[in-house]
Amino acid sequence: MEQQLALFLNLLIDGISTGCLYALIAIGFSLLWWLADIVHLAHGGVIIAAGYAGHVLISRFAAPLWAACGVALVIAVVLGLSIQRGAYQKLRSQGTGEMGMLTASLGVLICMEYGLAIAFGPEGIQLDAGSARTPLLAGSGLVVDAYTVAVIATTAATFIALIVLMRVTQFGKNMRAVAENHDLANVVGIRVNRVVLGASMLASAVGVPAAVVFLYGRGLQPSDAIHIVLTAAIVAIFGGRGSIIGALIAGLFIGVAESVMVWFFDAGWREAITFSLLYVLLLVRPEGLLGKSPR
């Protein structure tokens, strides 16, 4: 295959892989924001904690992947729930305003990040995907391995599951009702608090595949926490909060855009491009590309 084309396609594939990851980290954040106006900055910390949990099980206890995922899931859900109940709901009932909620969320994120750094050291963790990294289409010049396929498959499965949950299940319908109008949902008998707690469990759960992808991919370090949740926020804003499809499309778009940027710009500037794009978006259309217009 022609050299330049192969390079471009590889960037594209890398972008799609990254984009899937972005979509996974964003959807949990986006759902909570849409549902209850909660800016769950600590989501980044939850994902990293899940990653560390999985890592400990695999590297220190030689547990199989499915077991590690299970434990990571439990830990993520417990963390997410505790933060929801112990922090957000408590503060809301105290009458804390938006700035207080943001500050508290930021505080929890920082605690998690540095707590993990103290417990495990700041260097970060990574797992070797081993044979999953063998290029599948050897000789074509395209870098596609089982890992990439797994990432895309996991993302697809997660999103399909989410869409089904949203459309078909009672819980999904309840979520939509609560997002639409808290008070009205209360009146029709929906336990709003329960739904929000359920959503935060869901948000944490969806973060686990993301953590696994990170582990076997670029690795995780505690200092990634802010970066992760920031990316989640960007994707959520781009895709419109609460929109599952939006998160997927936005995640892929940003992942591919970042990757392809390397074609034109020095790698160091990549992030600057993304953030500049975000800045322009917020100026022009703060509700995101797929969100509903405010006025």
Add this chain to the structure above:
Amino acid sequence: MDTSALSLSVRGIQKRFRGISVLDGVSFDLQAGTITGLIGANGAGKSTLLNVMTGLLKADAGEVFLRGAAIGAVPTFKRARAGLLRTFQHPRVFPSFSVGKSIDLAGTSAKAERFYATLHSLFARTPARAPAGPTYTFQKALLAKQDVAASSLSYGDRKLLMLAQVLAAQGTVFCFDELFAGLGPSVIDQVRECIVEIANRGNTVVFVEHNLAVVRSLATRVIFLYQGRIYRDGPAEAVLTDPEVVRLYLGD
């Protein structure tokens, strides 16, 4: 028609919320020195109309004119500076301000609020602006509480504070949204007197009100809004005794 006396006009205002037409082609003219009552059942679009007139909402179609000039694209604060002021159905206060400071805030000129004025005052003494003396009992009562936190005022007092603020801000077109709800009878009389005085000075008043006795005693003209459209627009007595109006308004 003498257009110079037209202080506020709206033409063909349309506004939809989620597919429901809240305002559907509303048009009327207000003359300086008049008091117009705006009545209608809940959800008829009265507050929405006020929001469109003052610029807090953008109409889907139609235009608002202030003294003949189209102000659809003018931001709310500029409309207010041009004299278009309003009070709110649910009383608003500035929680960290005292009563006195709230009124001072309303009465300060745009010029004095510029940052340049602040810098200038660092170096030169500007003569103290003589505050306009209180005319009405309710204003005197508020001044007696001038160091009280605005957030600790009762519902009725908050409404009076809103009124005092728009008076201090020297408007020319006043829009009151359910001002009389929650006020005691003696206060209602004062406020009525105050509004009559505002109009006598050549200003324009339009007020949304559910208390029809007050409307009858105050308004010279009444507009009846029904399902987003003007159903009747005429002399107060005629509209208020119109059997159709009574049926639609009270029947809802």
Add this chain to the structure above:
Amino acid sequence: MEYVLHIATIAGIFAILALALDLLVGYGGMISLAAAVFFGIGAYGSALLTKGGMSPTAAMIAGMAASTAISMLIALPAIRVRGIYLLIVTIAVQVVFTIVLQNWRSVTGGDAGISNIAPYSIFGVPLRGPLFTVFVWVSCVAWWGILLWVVRSPFGQVLQALRDDEIGAVSLGKDVVTTKLVAFAVSSAVSAFAGALYAHYSTYVDPHTFNITVSIAVLLMVMLGGAGTLSGAVLGAIVLTLLPEVLKFLPLPPGAAAPLRQLTYGALLVVVVFLRPQGLLGRGATPTPGG
């Protein structure tokens, strides 16, 4: 003694920075994580211009002007967007700023930064040691006084009214646009002043001194001391400058000090919001911005 002077100088510089942020966050109700951007513009500005031959005072003023101009990048969106959206705008600007500092090597020296910055001097007389510390604190008190005057002025009243109830303020004719722009301009200029002082004091600037971690620390100083009080900002700066020094005396495993300090910051943020949202010096009765 030198150690005490060092702490005092750093505390003073951050007090000025916190005062600047309090104007925006406490009095303007606009949350920002970009304090380090303007701090950095002032610092790098002074570094580059004094190396180019300008006098420190002129360089400082130039840095303040540049800072004001760049602050419009946040101020203009701040008119329309608020809450989390504004926060993300400030984060975006902060992150891009750090990236620019790291990658625009020809100007900023990249990760290596700029070193050998001369000490601050007035009319050619260098201010070193205790003299500089005094200068820092005199400046701090001066800015404190100026900002106090600003928040008590009609302009300041409008700023606070917009914070309390923007719709109400705007309906009374208050100019939301100009007020917000000016608030950002003043805040960023004062931050740049602090940055200039810092550059001359440490004689060395690099991107890591002006990243989001620093912005978070300054926000914490304001929240901890009490947003919207000015004196709270100064107190918060003093407390948070002393805190890491206190931690140094604790028997900790090596390498744990830095993350522990950050962990404490995070914990403090949460504790403040839970127990005393108005901060140490804030008034209990009145709600905090946004509360």
